[in-house]
Amino acid sequence: PCSPYASSCLCVCCPKIKQSTGTRIMYALYFLLVTIICAIMMSPTVEQEMRNNIPFYSDLCEKLNAGENCKTLVGYSAVYKVCFGMACFFFFFFIFTLRVNNSTGCRAAIHNGFWLLKFIGLVACCAAGFFLPEEETFLEVWRYVGAVGGFIFLLIQLMLLVEFAHRWNTNWSSGVKYNRLWYAALALVTLVLFSVAVGAVAFMGLFYTHPEACLLNKIFLGINASLCLIVSLLAISPFIQKLQPTSGLLQPAVISVYVMYLTFSAFSSKPKEMVEKDGVNMTVCVFPFNSGTESDKKIVTIVGTIILFGCVLYSCLTSTTRRSSAALRVCRNNCPSNILFMCHPDDYDEEKTGSGQNVVYDEREGTIYSYAYFHFVFFLGSLYVMMTVTNWFHYDDHKIEKLLEGSWSVFWIKMASCWVCLILYMWTLIAPMVCPKRFEA
Secondary structure, eight states: OOOSOGGGGSOTTSOOEEHHHHHHHHHHHHHHHHHHHHHHHTOHHHHHHHHHHSTTHHHHHHHTTOOGGGGGGSSHHHHHHHHHHHHHHHHHHHHHTTTOOSTTSHHHHHHHSOHHHHHHHHHHHHHHGGGOSSHHHHHHHHHHHHHHHHHHHHHHHHHHHHHHHHHHHHHHHHHTTTOTHHHHHHHHHHHHHHHHHHHHHHHHHHHSOBTTBOHHHHHHHHHHHHHHHHHHHHHTSHHHHHHOTTOOSHHHHHHHHHHHHHHHHHHHHSOOEEEEETTEEEEESOOGGGSSOHHHHHHHHHHHHHHHHHHHHHHHHHTTBTTTTOGGGOOOTTSOGGGTTSOOOOOOEEEEOTTSOEEEETTSSSOSBOHHHHHHHHHHHHHHHHHHHTTTTOOTTOOGGGTTSOOHHHHHHHHHHHHHHHHHHHHHHHHHHHSGGGGOO
16 A cells, blocks of 8 residues: 555556556545545535434534534535645645656655555645634635635636647648548537537527526627637638648637537526516526426536536646647657557556556656646645635535536636637737747747
């Protein structure tokens, strides 16, 4: 359990794994475990089930000094304390791994192993949050720290998406030189993505607008759809094509789908609006499957939660590689240009770790990713999860079952994310014109 190799604890029947990949997976599992605990802490349903099914639950809570029915271990304040511990854990390793450039040193060995000791350290950090003095002051200050860190994490997500769109288009466009089928694949995927974006606009126009209400929805849907059209035309304009021959419609298609998703998510997060019709108050501009039975609401919440945490983990892992978001791994930059689509991973030393699976030591000559930046992204991810699970600044009486229900703070954060994403993509298009010397190479 204290081995310096993450993969040594896995079974022999598993396929071989790179040391760098195994390490990141282990940290991701730690992150996911704490995230699940936070979701449980925000769920009154889980709390009630524990109270009903755990013998001597009340006595156990009293022995743990957790208050009546473990009240201090649930709610937004408990999530803040647990996420504070996880953030401290990753921030410590961020400082600890600064300027680590190879995997042979002591600090690199600690980063890549000693998992049981690090797990104990993570648990200790999370538990220590419950013993902090001046609880009210801590919660107030930490809330604003979390908001800043969460917004920075959102920016990293958006930059990752823009980079992904450019790499995907560049890689598939390069393949056209060797096989015309790649051109057909490029056209098909672009058509599908634009169809999804247009369908999303029609869907939101049907369900999230109303003749007598939802003025903001109408305005922002029109603005965001128009901006997506503008960036699409800009991407294929002659002066952009001259500066960036690989620019095409795939990038704006990816951006448009994501912007429509954020717009839909923002509309779903907005407080519900009521309209009086025939003397009866009716809720309008809501997701059709989130306004009916309780089972529908639970399904929507579960799916939304899985998507949310999946995006967080994906952003944490892919944004920390040196070749972050290598789109679909169609080609590798270190391969000769004449075999773009027949590349194989580099031949690394392979070692059998006892009864475990084969480990490929891919960091003998240098680190594959920045250890410090990796931990810093997970630090920001901890803050983002904390703010999201507690509904940002609308934390009073919030619970995980209401994750997709409305609040203005979430609405404006997601709407601002749409515009930041579009601005970032526009900048990548016009930057060669504004700073030509930087892009001559």
